[in-house]
Amino acid sequence: FWERMKANLNPFLYVLPIDGLMYRMLDDGAKEYIANKFMTHVTESVIFCRDGTESDRYYLGPPRFFMAGSGMIVHPLGTDEAIWVKRPNDGLQHIMVVPPSLPNRCSKIPRPPNAYILYRKDRHRLLKASRPDIHNNDISRILGRAWNKESAEIRLKYKLRADEIKQALIEKHPDYKYRPRRSIDKRRRAA
Numbered sequence: 001f002w003e004r005m006k007a008n009l010n011p012f013l014y015v016l017p018i019d020g021l022m023y024r025m026l027d028d029g030a031k032e033y034i035a036n037k038f039m040t041h042v043t044e045s046v047i048f049c050r051d052g053t054e055s056d057r058y059y060l061g062p063p064r065f066f067m068a069g070s071g072m073i074v075h076p077l078g079t080d081e082a083i084w085v086k087r088p089n090d091g092l093q094h095i096m097v098v099p100p101s102l103p104n105r106c107s108k109i110p111r112p113p114n115a116y117i118l119y120r121k122d123r124h125r126l127l128k129a130s131r132p133d134i135h136n137n138d139i140s141r142i143l144g145r146a147w148n149k150e151s152a153e154i155r156l157k158y159k160l161r162a163d164e165i166k167q168a169l170i171e172k173h174p175d176y177k178y179r180p181r182r183s184i185d186k187r188r189r190a191a
Contacts, residue, residue, distance in 0.1 A: 002034055014042050015065050020056030023048075032130045035060060043157065045122040047129060049073055052085035059084060063125075080132050109173050112166040115158035116147050 005016065016038055026034070031048060039046050044062045051057045052074070059066070066073050066084045073082050113121070120143045127139055147155075170176060 002037055005034070006037070009041055015059050015061035018048075018058045018060060020050075020058060023058040028130060035126060035130065039123075039126065043154075045126050047073075047082055047126065049082035049084045052083040080129065082129075109169070109176050111178055112169045113162060115155060115162045116144075118161050118165075119143070119147055119150070119154075119158045 005018075008016075023031075035046055035048065038060055042062055046061055047063055047066075048058055048060050049066060051059060063073065066082075070086050071084055072087050074085055075082055120140070123143055123146070124139060127142065128134065
């Protein structure tokens with residue numbers, strides 16, 4: 001099945017349409033295999049989602065493409081299935097009320113993520129979607145082994161992303177310095 005799909009890949013293809021009947025014939029292992037192969041093609045995390053526009057088809061692609069424009073992903077209660085739908089165009093303007101933030105001198109600046117943390121974040125959702133009953137400890141072990149086996153090219157991609165995030169944080173907060181918790185704080189937090 002993947003060999004047939006691979007023939008249609010090109011550098012501009014980021015969302016792969018899959019016939020509904022074909023998708024339902026795939027077992028979880030086949031879906032995971034196809035997702036991993038396609039993830040290598042697009043070099044970012046991907047998800048399967050059903051077309052919610054009354055077509056019998058599924059899509060495989062990065063979540064950002066499903067959220068772009070007038071699209072959105074919904075998860076009906078009682079199911080793990082992601083469904084792509086068009087946002088309702090009800091003619092109303094939607095606003096979000098944000099309470100004014102009070103200046104907080106003690107606000108903690110989060111530590112910038114390293115390359116592995118970014119890699120794990122990208123792949124965590126895919127692994128959880130393919131195996132919903134898996135525990136976080138197992139996900140960490142699996143992704144840790146996968147990270148160690150990744151090519152230098154992939155690792156460099158995440159290293160560069162981590163460096164960009166760190167640089168942006170330093171530009172925004174020039175006085176930032178990582179300060180690990182003291183052991184007494186750790187004990188107090190654990191209690």
